[in-house]
Amino acid sequence: METQLTAVVREVLTRELGVPETTFSLAWKQPEDADHGDLATPIALQVAKEIGRSPKNIALALVKRIREIDGVERAEVAGAGYVNVWLQPGALVACLADTSAACTARPTRKEAPFIVDYSGPNIAKPLGIHHILSTVIGQAIVNIERHSGSNVIGWSYPGDWGTQFGKLAVAYTRWGDGRPASAYSLDELLALYVRFHAEAEGNPSLEEEGRAAFAALETGDASLRRFWKDVVAVTKEALGVLYERLSVTLDVETGESFYEEKMEPVLKEGIKKGVFVKGEKGALIVEYPKEQDLPPCMVRKSDGSTLYATRDLAMLRYRIDEYHPRAIAYVVDVAQSLHFKQLFAAVALLGWDVPHLEHVVFGRMRFQDAAMSTRKGTVLKLEEVLDEAVLRARRVIEDHGAEVQTDDPDALAEMMGVGAVIYGVLSQNRKKDMVFDWDTALSLDGNSAPYLQYTHARARSVLRKAEVQDAPLPKAVTELSVQERALVNALRRFPAVLREARTTRMPHLLTQELFALGQTFNAFYNVEPILKAPAAKRRLRLFLTSLVASVLRTGTALLCIRVPERM
Numbered sequence: 110m111e112t113q114l115t116a117v118v119r120e121v122l123t124r125e126l127g128v129p130e131t132t133f134s135l136a137w138k139q140p141e142d143a144d145h146g147d148l149a150t151p152i153a154l155q156v157a158k159e160i161g162r163s164p165k166n167i168a169l170a171l172v173k174r175i176r177e178i179d180g181v182e183r184a185e186v187a188g189a190g191y192v193n194v195w196l197q198p199g200a201l202v203a204c205l206a207d208t209s210a211a212c213t214a215r216p217t218r219k220e221a222p223f224i225v226d227y228s229g230p231n232i233a234k235p236l237g238i239h240h241i242l243s244t245v246i247g248q249a250i251v252n253i254e255r256h257s258g259s260n261v262i263g264w265s266y267p268g269d270w271g272t273q274f275g276k277l278a279v280a281y282t283r284w285g286d287g288r289p290a291s292a293y294s295l296d297e298l299l300a301l302y303v304r305f306h307a308e309a310e311g312n313p314s315l316e317e318e319g320r321a322a323f324a325a326l327e328t329g330d331a332s333l334r335r336f337w338k339d340v341v342a343v344t345k346e347a348l349g350v351l352y353e354r355l356s357v358t359l360d361v362e363t364g365e366s367f368y369e370e371k372m373e374p375v376l377k378e379g380i381k382k383g384v385f386v387k388g389e390k391g392a393l394i395v396e397y398p399k400e401q402d403l404p405p406c407m408v409r410k411s412d413g414s415t416l417y418a419t420r421d422l423a424m425l426r427y428r429i430d431e432y433h434p435r436a437i438a439y440v441v442d443v444a445q446s447l448h449f450k451q452l453f454a455a456v457a458l459l460g461w462d463v464p465h466l467e468h469v470v471f472g473r474m475r476f477q478d479a480a481m482s483t484r485k486g487t488v489l490k491l492e493e494v495l496d497e498a499v500l501r502a503r504r505v506i507e508d509h510g511a512e513v514q515t516d517d518p519d520a521l522a523e524m525m526g527v528g529a530v531i532y533g534v535l536s537q538n539r540k541k542d543m544v545f546d547w548d549t550a551l552s553l554d555g556n557s558a559p560y561l562q563y564t565h566a567r568a569r570s571v572l573r574k575a576e577v578q579d580a581p582l583p584k585a586v587t588e589l590s591v592q593e594r595a596l597v598n599a600l601r602r603f604p605a606v607l608r609e610a611r612t613t614r615m616p617h618l619l620t621q622e623l624f625a626l627g628q629t630f631n632a633f634y635n636v637e638p639i640l641k642a643p644a645a646k647r648r649l650r651l652f653l654t655s656l657v658a659s660v661l662r663t664g665t666a667l668l669c670i671r672v673p674e675r676m
Contacts, residue, residue, distance in 0.1 A: 110200055111137050111148065113178055118152060118192075121174050126167065128156045139602055143591075146185070146193035147201060147598060153190040164190025198589045202649070204601050206582060209656060211604040212663040215258030221433055221464075223261045225251050227440035228357070231268040232344045232364065233277055233298045236351055236491040238545075239442075242471050245531050245669055246539055247440035248357045249616040250469065252667040257611055262360045262432070266424065269341050269364030271417070273302070275323025278336055279315065280305040290339035295347045298340060324414055327369070337366075351492060354527055356669040368423035372415050375422050376408065384458045385409075395455045406451040421452050429463060436465040438614065443470050469614050472542040474534070498526035498550070505551050505559065513553075513563075513676055521673055525551070528558030528670040535668050536620040556624045558670050561661055564627040566676035568658035571639055572651065579659070580651040592633040596653050599629040603660050616668060623664045630657045 115135055122128040133156050137148045153168035160167075168186040175184040175192070180200030187193050196204075227247020230236055236244075251263040280301035281290060290298075309315040326333040341364070352359070376393065379385030385408055388394035393409035408419045428434060439449060449468040456463050502525035506513050515521040529550040536556060537543045553559050572578065589597065606622040609615075630653075639650040665672050 110180055110196060110204055113180070114148065114175060114194065117174050117178060118150070118171055121171055122152070122156060122167075126156075126160055126162070126170065128160055132156065132159050139598060140193065143595060143598070145187060145191075146195045148194040148196070149187075150192050151190070153192060157190065168192050198586045198594075201589065201594070201597055201601075202583065202586045205597065205652075205656060208600050208603045208660065209582065211607055212656075212659040214256045217255070217260050218258045220260050221435040223254060223259055224264050224428060224432065224434045224437045225254070225261060225440060226264050226266055226437065227251070228359065229266040229268065229441075230344075230348060231273070233273070233295070233302065233340045234344075235295045235299060235347065238489045238491050238494045239474055241355070241491055241494075241530065241534055242442065242474055242539075242543075243440050244352075244357055245355060245534055246469070246471055246616060248355075249535055249619075249668050250438070250440065250614050252669070253607065253611045253616070253619070256663075256667055257607075262434075263358070264361045264363070265359045267344075267362065267364040269337075269344075270366040270369070270420065272320055272323045272414075274326055274333075274337055274340070275321065276305045276315075276319035277302050277340065278322045278326070278333055279319050281336065290336050291343060293343060295344060298343065320412070320414070324412060327414060351495075354495060354523075355531065356666075356671065363424070365417070365420045368420045368427065371423040371427055372419050375426055376419070379408065379422075379455075379459060382459060384455065395451070395458065397451070397454055397458070401454055403447075403451055403454055406455060408455075418448070418452065418455075421448075422455065425452075425456065425463070426461070429461065434464045436467065438467045438469045440469045440471070443472055446470060467614075469539075471539040474543045474545060495527055495530060498530045499523050500526070501547060501551055502526035502529065502559070505553065509553065515673070515675055521676065524671045524673055525559045525562060528562060528665075531669050532558035532561075532620065535616045536624075538617050539615065556620070558665070561623055561627055561665055561670070562672045563676050564630060565658055565661040565665070565672040566674065567634065568630065568654050568661070569674050571634075571654050572658065575640055575647075575651055577651060577655070580648070580655040583645075583648045583652050586649055590637065592636050593649065593653065596629050596633045596657070599626045600653070600656055600660060603664070607664075619664055619668065623661060626657065626660060630654075 114137065118135060119130070122133065123130050133152060135150065135152050137150050140146055140149045153164040153171060157164040157167055165186060168190040171192050172184045172186055175181055175194060180197050180203075182195040182197045184192065184194045225247055227250070228240070228244040230240055230244075248263065251261055254261040277298065284301060284304055305315065305319065309319075322333065326337060376385060379395070380393070384395060385393050386396055388405060388407065390411040392407055392411045394405040394407050396405050397403040406418050407416055408422065409415055425437070428437060441449070446468065449466075453466050453468075456466070499522050503518065503522040505525065506515070506518055506522060513521075530545075533545045533550040534543065549555060550557055551559055553563055572580070602622060603626070606618055610618040633653070637650060639647065639654060641647075642650055662672055
């Protein structure tokens with residue numbers, strides 16, 4: 110319907126009013142207030158100055174032609190020149206074919222891949238609660254891209270290299286209990302790492318010992334290599350369990366160590382091109398032009414060791430050469446903003462032909478005022494937070510008694526608890542600092558995963574009682590109640606919101622829409638009979654209920670959240 114409206118408005122503007130087509134961009138919005146119609150546009154206000162006519166007169170010309178379109182119930186001018194349009198019930202419901210289609214993933218397009226770099230945990234350390242940010246934001250971006258048909262690669266870049274392994278090796282040799290590293294748990298490895306830093310405060314020479322151990326690891330010391338491989342294996346096994354709970358699936362995983370032999374060619378190229386120059390004590394650095402206002406970036410230490418920046422450059426070179434991506438997005442927190450500015454600027458100085466590079470930034474997370482420093486040993490572990498969420502979800506289930514029904518309370522508690530934590534992150538604007546609150550996260554009647562899960566289960570319950578799986582789009586709808594019209598319009602927004610969440614990389618836009626849909630459906634459910642409605646109304650309402658369930662199931666899955674059939 111929007112296509113027809115757009116064609117008519119464009120014709121009036123260009124042919125009748127003489128507005129150059131290149132001077133305007135026509136977009137239809139769904140008014141927040143239902144009294145303002147099903148569709149609205151401020152186009153008359155936008156082009157008025159171009160042709161020297163009043164916005165109201167332009168809007169009146171548009172409305173006159175819009176009223177002639179089949180499917181338009183009425184059209185009016187509002188305010189200084191807004192055009193508001195109401196669609197006939199049948200035409201409005203027919204628009205939901207687009208919503209239904211948006212619930213099905215499109216086939217992957219044949220195109221250069223879009224790489225999304227996310228999660229990237231540190232080996233030998235359990236995931237802290239702060240790690241959930243990159244992990245679920247990145248996975249949501251990947252899911253939404255893939256659903257749209259984009260050729261996307263979800264890529265994790267674990268920190269499996271660097272001086273911390275030298276430090277851990279020293280701690281293992283000094284304070285280990287004789288077991289092979291493969292027999293240690295991740296928590297035990299963390300305890301050794303924390304002890305190293307505690308001991309180093311009184312014995313600074315340990316820091317040098319750790320750096321020397323990593324230098325030996327880099328040069329191929331056999332014993333240290335075996336130790337390192339065992340530590341990596343222990344960590345990946347533990348991470349796999351957490352990723353499964355979070356519905357996170359990585360396509361490619363290459364740690365920093367993967368680029369060990371790929372750094373030297375990049376360093377040689379940078380030296381040859383004069384981009385990498387000698388710094389203090391013989392270190393190798395990038396010095397940026399004055400106008401870029403960036404501090405020097407070290408790419409090789411004075412002792413010959415490489416750094417994170419070195420490996421990032423090697424990784425980018427590898428991705429370009431092997432995958433030929435059209436774009437790369439790094440889902441990394443705001444603290445690394447300078448690093449990515451330096452990285453992108455260094456690549457430009459090297460003269461590489463690079464794809465679009467983007468830092469998808471997110472803020473910090475505050476959670477019950479817990480400190481989150483791995484070195485001090487006070488990191489709030491993600492696994493513990495998920496377990497706590499599941500325990501709290503189980504209490505919510507018990508407190509609601511017969512209101513929440515399930516054949517498997519443990520599975521439902523896991524679904525609710527883990528979903529609550531994920532949604533607690535994704536429902537907030539990623540560009541701002543986030544605050545996680547237990548009461549909000551586990552609420553059955555607020556903006557939360559359990560609320561969406563309960564709403565989905567309610568919709569599925571109605572369909573089971575009607576003995577239908579997915580109700581078809583009804584034909585010849587001639588009238589809509591206030592609640593039905595509100596629900597149709599809420600469902601109609603889904604495709605556009607999905608597109609906006611994709612282009613902006615802002616998953617919280619999708620959470621907002623799912624919550625609004627849940628509220629609208631529950632208001633409809635509480636007012637309008639569904640199963641006992643007259644035949645025509647019953648078909649319409651079952652279709653709307655079925656589509657609500659589909660949208661909630663699709664939207665939550667894109668956000669890494671599972672929904673139950675019963676609750």
